[in-house]
Amino acid sequence: xxxxxxxxxxxxxxxxxxxxxxxxxxxxxxxxxxxxxxxxxxxxxxxxxxxxxxxxxxxxxxxxxxxxxxxxxxxxxxxxxxxxxxxxxxxxxxxxxxxxxxxxxxxxxxxxxxxxxxxxxxxxxxxxxxxxxxxxxxxxxxxxxxxxxxxxxxxxxxxxxxx
Amino acid sequence: xxxxxxxxxxxxxxxxxxxxxxxxxxxxxxxxxxxxxxxxxxxxxxxxxxxxxxxxxxxxxxxxxxxxxxxxxxxxxxxxxxxxxxxxxxxxxxxxxxxxxxxxxxxxxxxxxxxxxxxxxxxxxxxxxxxxxxxxxxxxxxxxxxxxxxxxxxxxxxxxxxxxxxxxxxxxxxxxxxxxxxxxxxxxxxxxxxxxxxxxxxxxxxxxxxx
Numbered sequence: 001x002x003x004x005x006x007x008x009x010x011x012x013x014x015x016x017x018x019x020x021x022x023x024x025x026x027x028x029x030x031x032x033x034x035x036x037x038x039x040x041x042x043x044x045x046x047x048x049x050x051x052x053x054x055x056x057x058x059x060x061x062x063x064x065x066x067x068x069x070x071x072x073x074x075x076x077x078x079x080x081x082x083x084x085x086x087x088x089x090x091x092x093x094x095x096x097x098x099x100x101x102x103x104x105x106x107x108x109x110x111x112x113x114x115x116x117x118x119x120x121x122x123x124x125x126x127x128x129x130x131x132x133x134x135x136x137x138x139x140x141x142x143x144x145x146x147x148x149x150x151x152x153x154x155x156x157x158x159x160x161x162x163x
Numbered sequence: 164x165x166x167x168x169x170x171x172x173x174x175x176x177x178x179x180x181x182x183x184x185x186x187x188x189x190x191x192x193x194x195x196x197x198x199x200x201x202x203x204x205x206x207x208x209x210x211x212x213x214x215x216x217x218x219x220x221x222x223x224x225x226x227x228x229x230x231x232x233x234x235x236x237x238x239x240x241x242x243x244x245x246x247x248x249x250x251x252x253x254x255x256x257x258x259x260x261x262x263x264x265x266x267x268x269x270x271x272x273x274x275x276x277x278x279x280x281x282x283x284x285x286x287x288x289x290x291x292x293x294x295x296x297x298x299x300x301x302x303x304x305x306x307x308x309x310x311x312x313x314x315x316x317x318x319x320x321x322x323x324x325x326x327x328x329x330x331x332x333x334x335x336x337x338x339x340x341x342x343x344x345x346x347x348x349x350x351x352x353x354x355x356x357x358x359x360x361x362x363x364x365x366x367x368x369x370x371x372x373x374x
Contacts, residue, residue: 102173
C-alpha cells in the first residue's frame, strides 16, 4: 500500500486558475450521447430523474465519480450495505495507489405510499403501495488513478445497484 | 449582505462547521437589538459533482440553500456564482450569505471573482484537516497551501483525531504559511459555544476597501 504520492505522480500541480473556462479532459458517462466535450462539466440542470447513474468527470487532477441509484429494501439494511460498499471502494482505491479525496453520500428513505379512492359518499378505499426503497446520491472524489481504473472501482463497489 | 466564503480541502469539515456557524448566525439575528431580516442566513452550496449531498443535509436542517452543481465557482462556474449572489440578494437580502466552496476550490479566487465581477466584498473562513494534513501536503503542497491563502480565519479541524503534539505541529505549519490568519484548533463534530462562533465572526474581515 503506497503511503504517499510524489509530486512526479500524475496528480498535477498548477498555478491558480484565473480563467473562467478551461480546456477539459474527455469524460465518459453512461447517460450522455456525446463522446467528447470541450468542457468537462455538464451544462444540463441537476436532475434526480437519471437513475441509475454512473458518471465520471475530471477537475484539477481529481476524478469525480457521481453515482445515483434507487435500492429496494429496508433503510437500515441498505444503509449498512452502502457503508460497506463505500469502505470497500476506499480500500480498493488505496490498494491501487490512489488517494481518496472525499466519498460522501446522501441516503434517503422512500417507503410508504398508497392510493385513496372514493366514488360516492361513504367509505374510502385504500390500496397500499408500499415499496420500501432507498435513494442514494454518492459523490466519489479521488486522485491518482486513471478514469478507466476508477470506473472499474466504482463498478466493483456499486455495480449491483446500477443494473 | 455580508458574504463569508467557507473553503478548505475535501473532507476537511466545511459542511459540519457551516451547520453550526449558520445556526449561530440565525440565533444571533434573533437576539440582536435590531430589526432582523426574515431570512438572516442563506447558504450558497457549490458541489463539484452532480450528486447533491451537502445541500440535502443543509436543507434537511431547515437552512435556505441555493445550489450550483457540477462545476467549481472559482473557475468553471464563475458566471453562475455571480448570478446566484445577485439572485439571493434580490430574493432574500440576508444579513449573511455563506458560500460553501468545493473541496477543490481556491477561496481567494472566489473572492476575487465576487469583487471584480459582482462588486461584492467577501471574507474567507478556511478549514485545514489536522489528521490528513501531512499526507495531502506531501502529495499536492501548492494546491493545499494555496487553498488557505488570504483566509481571515483558519480552523484546524479534527483535533480529536490527532495527538496534541501533532496538532501543535500542524497549527504552526499552517500559521507559518499564512501569518495573516487567525489559526484556531477545533473539533467540528463537537458543539462550540456561541462565544466561540462570535469570536470567529469578529475575526472575519468585512471591510469595504476601495479598489
